[in-house]
Amino acid sequence: MKHLIKKYNRNDKISKILTKGSGMLFLLIVITLFAVLLIQSYPVIHHVGILDLFTNSAWQPNHNHFGIIIPLTGTLLTTLIAGVIAIPVGIGTALFISEYCPFKIRAILSIAIELLAAIPSIVYGLWGYKSLAPFSANYIQPLITNTLGKLPFVGSFFSSADAIGTSAFVAGLVLAIMIIPFIASFTRDSLNQVPAVIRESAFALGATHYEVVRDVMLPFAMRGLMTGIIMAIGRALGETMAVAYVIGNSPHWINNIFQPFATITSTITAEFKEASGVHISGLLFLALILLIVNTITILLAKRYANKRSKV
Amino acid sequence: MSSLHLRKLKSFIFLIFCLVSASIALFFLLFILYEVIKNGLQAFNIALFSEDFKPAFLGGGGLRHALVGQFLMTIVASIIGIPLGIAGGIYVAEYGKGTRTAKLLSNISDMAISVPSIIVGTFIFGLIVMPFHGFSGWAGTISLIILLLPIIIRSTEENINQVSPLLRETAYALGAPRYLVIKDVVLKSAKQGIITGVILAISRIAGETAPLLFTSANFSQLTFDMSNVIPSLTITIYDYTNLPDQVYLNLAWSGSLLVTIVILFINILARYIFTKK
Numbered sequence: 219m220k221h222l223i224k225k226y227n228r229n230d231k232i233s234k235i236l237t238k239g240s241g242m243l244f245l246l247i248v249i250t251l252f253a254v255l256l257i258q259s260y261p262v263i264h265h266v267g268i269l270d271l272f273t274n275s276a277w278q279p280n281h282n283h284f285g286i287i288i289p290l291t292g293t294l295l296t297t298l299i300a301g302v303i304a305i306p307v308g309i310g311t312a313l314f315i316s317e318y319c320p321f322k323i324r325a326i327l328s329i330a331i332e333l334l335a336a337i338p339s340i341v342y343g344l345w346g347y348k349s350l351a352p353f354s355a356n357y358i359q360p361l362i363t364n365t366l367g368k369l370p371f372v373g374s375f376f377s378s379a380d381a382i383g384t385s386a387f388v389a390g391l392v393l394a395i396m397i398i399p400f401i402a403s404f405t406r407d408s409l410n411q412v413p414a415v416i417r418e419s420a421f422a423l424g425a426t427h428y429e430v431v432r433d434v435m436l437p438f439a440m441r442g443l444m445t446g447i448i449m450a451i452g453r454a455l456g457e458t459m460a461v462a463y464v465i466g467n468s469p470h471w472i473n474n475i476f477q478p479f480a481t482i483t484s485t486i487t488a489e490f491k492e493a494s495g496v497h498i499s500g501l502l503f504l505a506l507i508l509l510i511v512n513t514i515t516i517l518l519a520k521r522y523a524n525k526r527s528k529v
Numbered sequence: 530m531s532s533l534h535l536r537k538l539k540s541f542i543f544l545i546f547c548l549v550s551a552s553i554a555l556f557f558l559l560f561i562l563y564e565v566i567k568n569g570l571q572a573f574n575i576a577l578f579s580e581d582f583k584p585a586f587l588g589g590g591g592l593r594h595a596l597v598g599q600f601l602m603t604i605v606a607s608i609i610g611i612p613l614g615i616a617g618g619i620y621v622a623e624y625g626k627g628t629r630t631a632k633l634l635s636n637i638s639d640m641a642i643s644v645p646s647i648i649v650g651t652f653i654f655g656l657i658v659m660p661f662h663g664f665s666g667w668a669g670t671i672s673l674i675i676l677l678l679p680i681i682i683r684s685t686e687e688n689i690n691q692v693s694p695l696l697r698e699t700a701y702a703l704g705a706p707r708y709l710v711i712k713d714v715v716l717k718s719a720k721q722g723i724i725t726g727v728i729l730a731i732s733r734i735a736g737e738t739a740p741l742l743f744t745s746a747n748f749s750q751l752t753f754d755m756s757n758v759i760p761s762l763t764i765t766i767y768d769y770t771n772l773p774d775q776v777y778l779n780l781a782w783s784g785s786l787l788v789t790i791v792i793l794f795i796n797i798l799a800r801y802i803f804t805k806k
Contacts, residue, residue: 226706233708234624240616241634251652258655310550334558336796338736340763341785349564395557426540456645458739490743505651516643
């Protein structure tokens with residue numbers, strides 16, 4: 219008996235040490251990640267100065283210009299385009315699935331949307347480059363040029379006669395298609411949490427379908443919905459391969475969204491292999507900036523998720 | 530128009546909005562599947578699996594070297610990452626439960642899941658590739674392990690937390706030591722969920738490109754040497770797209786079809802295991 223207890227205690231200690239060790243290893247990796255990016259960014263900070271990195275609007279590694287404004291703007295612009303398209307479409311899709319869709323095709327549609335999320339980004343990239351970019355240049359670009367492009371003041375930003383294919387807009391569109399399933403499944407899950415009694419009571423009071431969704435369903439599901447949207451935006455910010463394929467990676471200011479542009483990820487992808495010395499440090503600094511922007515986004519999402527719902 | 534009509538009209542417009550949204554989502558899903566299948570089938574034959582890279586005048590060869598490389602890195606990363614991740618998850622949900630370290634680990638893992646994979650690639654580049662002056666299969670594998678760990682830690686933690694406390698307490702009451710309770714009771718009842726989490730985690734790293742770009746780089750021949758550059762299917766797809774010959778573009782499409790089939794298969798498998806009673 220004593221022998222057995224001894225054995226138990228020993229094994230318990232061993233398994234505790236092993237599991238704790240694994241956990242600590244991962245914490246160590248995360249700390250090292252921040253440390254390595256910081257240390258490797260130092261040469262470029264030392265070389266051109268921290269102020270220049272944030273204020274110089276030129277990214278020309280050959281001339282020692284490492285201004286992050288253009289890649290950062292590219293990342294934010296493509297994410298914005300993606301959000302403007304994907305948020306209404308994603309929410310609309312989720313509402314269609316959970317409110318209007320005939321029961322028989324509901325499951326199929328649900329699974330189809332989730333499969334769309336599982337397709338690897340390299341496939342989105344190749345498809346975006348070879349199929350979506352020509353499709354966009356032929357159909358979507360003229361459509362936007364003839365509608366939004368006619369607006370006063372801002373119109374020129376949405377209109378272009380050249381159909382280059384690779385552009386900031388196509389990058390945003392591919393990102394939108396990648397995050398639609400994300401937003402849709404988050405929205406659907408939070409809509410499913412709404413108690414059926416509340417929904418049915420609203421119908422019983424004579425509300426139309428739209429009013430039920432607007433005044434009952436959406437306020438109730440708002441917290442989960444916002445979390446999903448912010449998480450999706452975080453994904454769009456850091457997406458690499460799909461954007462690298464279709465943005466054309468040109469780190470110069472653009473006059474309209476149908477011109478090639480550059481993002482943080484496309485710059486890193488395009489330049490890493492040929493880079494050396496300070497240039498590498500500059501690219502790692504870009505990675506650090508992306509990590510910071512992304513971390514802030516996720517923290518925001520977590521704050522939303524933890525907030526008490528008002529309803 | 531009476532107010533009732535107006536309300537009904539609004540509701541109808543809303544229905545149209547939802548219908549259009551779902552149609553757009555479905556349209557792009559069918560568009561991408563159609564293009565990948567149509568273009569992917571052009572070079573989808575035995576040579577795709579049996580031949581390595583060949584010059585264009587010899588037909589371009591197949592993707593065997595890339596398939597083997599990607600498979601090798603994914604498998605090795607899984608063999609190392611899965612036990613580490615499950616162990617970390619057990620620590621968070623069992624031995625460390627309630628401690629600050631465990632909470633920190635849980636929160637950090639949760640955040641790490643959403644970190645862009647290219648950042649992990651640049652990190653391993655700065656940590657391993659740059660100091661040791663060389664791309665290697667190991668560097669790529671380590672990147673994949675880092676992507677794998679947080680997903681498995683979190684899913685293990687969540688599945689263990691769902692195990693009924695009654696079961697656990699019964700086992701303790703029978704005099705079982707903690708490690709046996711974890712091994713024979715907790716892990717056994719959380720098995721289904723943990724396996725699903727593991728499979729989904731593998732499906733996430735199996736199609737990754739960005740973390741391999743600057744770690745394992747790419748190579749045109751079959752190799753099993755993890756300490757040197759090693760080809761991967763995803764980077765090969767990327768590189769082949771930019772080659773001037775159409776044969777390579779066809780191979781890139783076939784590679785895309787292949788990776789899509791594999792990932793979708795793994796996902797459906799995970800779904801099947803999860804819903805099976």
